[in-house]
Amino acid sequence: MTQLATFTLADHLFGVEVSRVQEVLRYQPSTKVYLASPAIGGLMNLRGQVVTSVDLRRRLELEPRSDGSEPMNVVVRVDGEVLSLLVDAIGDVVTVSDDLFESPPETLSAKERELIVGAYKLEDRLLLALDIDRAVDVT
Amino acid sequence: MDGLEGMDEIVQEFLVESHENLDQLDRDLVALEREPGSRDLLSSIFRTIHTIKGTSGFLALTRLESVTHVGENLLSRLRDGELSMTPATTDALLQMVDVVRLLLSKIESEGGEGDVDISVAVAAVEACLNAGNAPAPAPAPAPAEPAAVQAPAEEPVAEEAPAPKRRAAAKRTTTPRKRAAKKPAEAVAVAAEEPQAQGAEQAPAPVAEPAAAPAPAPAPAAAKPAPVEHAPEPNTEPQARRTAADSTIRVDVDQLELLMNLVGELVLTRNQIVQRANADHDMELLRMTQRLNLVTSELQEGVMKTRMQPIDHVWSKLPRVVRDLSSMLGKQVSLEMYGKETELDRTLLEAIKDPLTHIVRNSVDHGVETPERRRAAGKPETGLLRLRAFHEGGRVVVEIVDDGAGIDPVKIGSKAVEKGVVTAAQLAALSEREVLNLIFKPGFSTAEKVTNVSGRGVGMDVVRTNIEKIGGTVDLTSVPGQGSTFRLTIPLTLAIVPALTVECCGERYAVPQISLLEVVSIDARRGTTAIETVSGAPVYRLRGRLLPLVDLADVLGLDKSRRDEGNVNIAVLQSDGRPFGLILDRVLNSEEIVVKPLSSRLKGIGVYSGATILGDGTVALILDVQALAAGTMRSEAAERAAQLEAQSAAVAEVERLLVAQVAGDRRVAIPLDMVTRLEEFPSEKVQHVGAREVVEYRGEILPLVRLSRHLGGYDEGTGERLPMIVSSRGGRSVALVVDRILDIVEEGVHSRSDVDDIGLLGSALIQEKVVELLDVRQAILAADPRFPIDPLPELSGAQAGFADDAFSFEGML
Numbered sequence: 001m002t003q004l005a006t007f008t009l010a011d012h013l014f015g016v017e018v019s020r021v022q023e024v025l026r027y028q029p030s031t032k033v034y035l036a037s038p039a040i041g042g043l044m045n046l047r048g049q050v051v052t053s054v055d056l057r058r059r060l061e062l063e064p065r066s067d068g069s070e071p072m073n074v075v076v077r078v079d080g081e082v083l084s085l086l087v088d089a090i091g092d093v094v095t096v097s098d099d100l101f102e103s104p105p106e107t108l109s110a111k112e113r114e115l116i117v118g119a120y121k122l123e124d125r126l127l128l129a130l131d132i133d134r135a136v137d138v139t
Numbered sequence: 140m141d142g143l144e145g146m147d148e149i150v151q152e153f154l155v156e157s158h159e160n161l162d163q164l165d166r167d168l169v170a171l172e173r174e175p176g177s178r179d180l181l182s183s184i185f186r187t188i189h190t191i192k193g194t195s196g197f198l199a200l201t202r203l204e205s206v207t208h209v210g211e212n213l214l215s216r217l218r219d220g221e222l223s224m225t226p227a228t229t230d231a232l233l234q235m236v237d238v239v240r241l242l243l244s245k246i247e248s249e250g251g252e253g254d255v256d257i258s259v260a261v262a263a264v265e266a267c268l269n270a271g272n273a274p275a276p277a278p279a280p281a282p283a284e285p286a287a288v289q290a291p292a293e294e295p296v297a298e299e300a301p302a303p304k305r306r307a308a309a310k311r312t313t314t315p316r317k318r319a320a321k322k323p324a325e326a327v328a329v330a331a332e333e334p335q336a337q338g339a340e341q342a343p344a345p346v347a348e349p350a351a352a353p354a355p356a357p358a359p360a361a362a363k364p365a366p367v368e369h370a371p372e373p374n375t376e377p378q379a380r381r382t383a384a385d386s387t388i389r390v391d392v393d394q395l396e397l398l399m400n401l402v403g404e405l406v407l408t409r410n411q412i413v414q415r416a417n418a419d420h421d422m423e424l425l426r427m428t429q430r431l432n433l434v435t436s437e438l439q440e441g442v443m444k445t446r447m448q449p450i451d452h453v454w455s456k457l458p459r460v461v462r463d464l465s466s467m468l469g470k471q472v473s474l475e476m477y478g479k480e481t482e483l484d485r486t487l488l489e490a491i492k493d494p495l496t497h498i499v500r501n502s503v504d505h506g507v508e509t510p511e512r513r514r515a516a517g518k519p520e521t522g523l524l525r526l527r528a529f530h531e532g533g534r535v536v537v538e539i540v541d542d543g544a545g546i547d548p549v550k551i552g553s554k555a556v557e558k559g560v561v562t563a564a565q566l567a568a569l570s571e572r573e574v575l576n577l578i579f580k581p582g583f584s585t586a587e588k589v590t591n592v593s594g595r596g597v598g599m600d601v602v603r604t605n606i607e608k609i610g611g612t613v614d615l616t617s618v619p620g621q622g623s624t625f626r627l628t629i630p631l632t633l634a635i636v637p638a639l640t641v642e643c644c645g646e647r648y649a650v651p652q653i654s655l656l657e658v659v660s661i662d663a664r665r666g667t668t669a670i671e672t673v674s675g676a677p678v679y680r681l682r683g684r685l686l687p688l689v690d691l692a693d694v695l696g697l698d699k700s701r702r703d704e705g706n707v708n709i710a711v712l713q714s715d716g717r718p719f720g721l722i723l724d725r726v727l728n729s730e731e732i733v734v735k736p737l738s739s740r741l742k743g744i745g746v747y748s749g750a751t752i753l754g755d756g757t758v759a760l761i762l763d764v765q766a767l768a769a770g771t772m773r774s775e776a777a778e779r780a781a782q783l784e785a786q787s788a789a790v791a792e793v794e795r796l797l798v799a800q801v802a803g804d805r806r807v808a809i810p811l812d813m814v815t816r817l818e819e820f821p822s823e824k825v826q827h828v829g830a831r832e833v834v835e836y837r838g839e840i841l842p843l844v845r846l847s848r849h850l851g852g853y854d855e856g857t858g859e860r861l862p863m864i865v866s867s868r869g870g871r872s873v874a875l876v877v878d879r880i881l882d883i884v885e886e887g888v889h890s891r892s893d894v895d896d897i898g899l900l901g902s903a904l905i906q907e908k909v910v911e912l913l914d915v916r917q918a919i920l921a922a923d924p925r926f927p928i929d930p931l932p933e934l935s936g937a938q939a940g941f942a943d944d945a946f947s948f949e950g951m952l
Contacts, residue, residue, distance in 0.1 A: 045758050
């Protein structure tokens with residue numbers, strides 16, 4: 001059994017291991033980093049700590065967020081560094097049984113398949129398990 | 140008590156270190172007994188003793204040295220496997236440690252070794268050493284005889300120097316004593332965990348009564364009184380004052396780092412509260428924030444101090460460097476150091492170590508002359524190298540001054556050209572100081588012959604790179620024949636830096652103030668015209684000097700539609716010893732910012748050196764001035780602008796010049812705004828009034844100056860028609876006669892200022908030809924002394940450029 005914190009991007013449901021998630025936050029104003037990779041969302045002030053955010057929509061090469069909607073933050077720890085993943089909406093923490101796991105479905109885009117470990121077939125929809133380390137590997 | 144006050148800092152440090160080492164040693168020795176074969180433990184113990192021995196020898200503490208010396212011998216043989224650990228050796232080693240401890244406390248309390256008796260401990264260790272040499276070492280099969288234990292153990296008390304026979308006896312009893320030895324060892328281990336006083340209590344016991352250490356086990360009751368007996372003396376001491384080991388503690392650097400970060404947070408929160416309080420007009424709140432402000436500042440200072448170390452840590456090895464180097468080079472150099480106690484953040488200290496050493500080596504190698512040369516130059520044979528460190532405006536300045544031959548700018552210049560560091564034309568335009576600072580350019584090495592001292596390819600450019608990496612600057616001045624001065628300016632700390640917050644296209648950034656020279660605010664109406672372009676690169680005339688510009692919006696690709704059109708500000712920054720301007724919309728504030736490291740994901744971008752949180756809680760990026768400058772200078776157009784800028788030291792105005800030919804093949808340039816008309820007169824119309832030549836011109840008498848003659852050439856202008864440049868002002872006119880009008884050029888002038896020929900301001904490269912810049916003022920006054928040439932408000936040409944330059948140049952550096 002694996003516990004995943006879920007969130008949505010476009011109409012996909014993604015999940016990351018609960019143990020990797022430090023916290024989730026509503027939209028935070030952030031400072032744009034010019035010249036950085038487009039997947040870098042910006043820098044935000046998390047209780048005095050400067051946290052770099054990764055815009056998962058851009059990272060997964062999904063269509064940009066429609067104007068007006070503000071991304072939520074899934075704050076994760078990667079190699080001792082705190083990073084934030086910008087997502088559309090935060091979902092529940094779900095417990096999935098490992099026998100529901102299968103390799104990334106072919107229907108996904110190449111980029112999506114590159115950044116997910118695999119998928120869990122839930123009753124009503126597919127839960128894509130994000131490979132955090134790869135997802136934040138933006139330079 | 141006086142002993143402590145008068146105690147040398149080195150001794151003090153030695154004591155602290157040794158006390159710590161001894162505690163470790165006790166633990167190691169005890170552990171060693173449990174696993175006698177452990178090479179790790181043996182090596183660790185050996186190192187400790189070796190260190191104490193080395194330092195004590197250095198400090199001329201002979202007793203300490205000799206006792207540790209024998210200990211070291213024994214340990215080295217144990218370590219090398221020549222001897223194996225036996226309880227006897229453990230005893231001997233512990234005994235030695237106790238003596239060392241006693242000696243140390245004597246040194247601490249009395250400032251000297253006193254009359255501590257070391258012979259017993261030395262004898263015990265030597266016994267073990269000799270035992271190793273004996274054919275039948277180690278556990279003799281002596282049966283456990285409690286009676287026998289006590290006897291040999293007590294006998295040494297009677298005889299200070301045990302005879303060989305006694306040693307043999309001791310050897311025989313090793314087995315039973317094994318058990319015995321465990322006890323004191325443990326006791327010592329416990330002592331090590333506990334406050335110093337208790338450790339000291341036990342220490343003297345074995346020394347005064349050598350038998351006491353081995354004795355306790357068989358006669359525990361007897362052992363007890365021994366320490367008690369000796370307790371009073373050492374016991375009162377620690378109460379009187381803290382020992383060296385107690386008054387300082389070693390703290391993990393990470394712990395300090397954490398504190399520093401927290402203080403950083405506090406500073407930020409304070410900034411936010413202060414901002415809010417100022418807006419609220421609540422007097423009570425304001426008072427409280429002022430107090431908070433004060434306390435925070437003091438706390439920040441205090442925490443920063445914990446990371447500070449005197450520069451002496453780096454300097455202390457320089458006397459040796461200077462001594463070795465000067466004797467190798469056959470020079471005599473005396474090194475003087477002032478401001479040893481000046482403190483710097485330890486990370487910075489580490490960072491300046493190599494650059495500083497390099498400069499000092501360089502000064503000894505290239506700066507100070509040989510005794511013969513010095514004598515010939517009328518100087519004392521011994522050269523003087525003076526290091527000075529002091530605080531100045533929130534930074535630390537380190538000066539390295541030598542009284543050597545100084546550096547000849549001409550030599551540097553020709554070397555730089557030869558090495559391709561600059562072109563001859565670029566060189567011509569550089570000031571002496573700029574020429575000197577060429578030695579910091581990559582690919583430059585002044586050593587006439589490459590010595591194995593300073594001329595190793597990695598040169599002064601590395602020095603500058605390393606200093607600039609930590610936000611510092613390095614500058615060189617020199618007076619030929621009298622010496623050179625290197626001046627390093629280093630920030631106190633990297634964690635909290637004064638910075639300027641700026642805005643450009645709606646984005647806010649922080650610029651560290653260490654690289655900031657000044658801010659130029661341009662009037663909105665002039666905004667668009669004040670910034671000119673030379674070959675596509677923007678430049679600004681700052682006091683007659685061309686400042687290459689970098690538009691922050693261009694560098695970062697900011698959204699120019701959000702540009703604040705009403706404002707243009709130029710932050711004049713310095714990188715690589717050269718100023719450049721950064722175009723911004725607005726300067727917001729000057730504040731202390733806490734530097735936060737950037738995520739590794741963003742480091743590759745290069746133009747940001749970190750991030751910070753501003754007073755309102757938003758994150759702002761800190762601009763990396765060096766990178767901005769480097770990135771911009773790389774572009775070809777900017778390269779030209781930079782070149783122009785370098786040459787602008789003399790004239791380098793983007794201006795329109797009239798170029799004419801005189802005296803055969805000489806070319807002279809005259810600012811076009813001094814030219815009213817160009818005329819030609821038949822040569823026969825020239826008449827003479829006294830010594831002057833005049834022509835009649837529009838009903839006036841127009842005085843002439845033949846430029847060829849004026850400039851000291853022959854007058855070949857004897858053609859039928861004389862081309863003239865007429866300059867009129869205030870109803871008066873003069874005509875400058877030339878051979879031929881050549882061209883009107885509009886571009887930067889590549890000039891040199893040091894040509895001091897008559898009637899000229901200098902010479903310049905225009906369209907790749909050497910053109911002499913006419914001193915128009917002088918020429919005109921030669922023709923008409925009453926020509927209203929002063930004041931020169933509209934004379935924005937070469938002269939104005941010249942007049943301003945010396946000033947603006949000084950102002951910039």
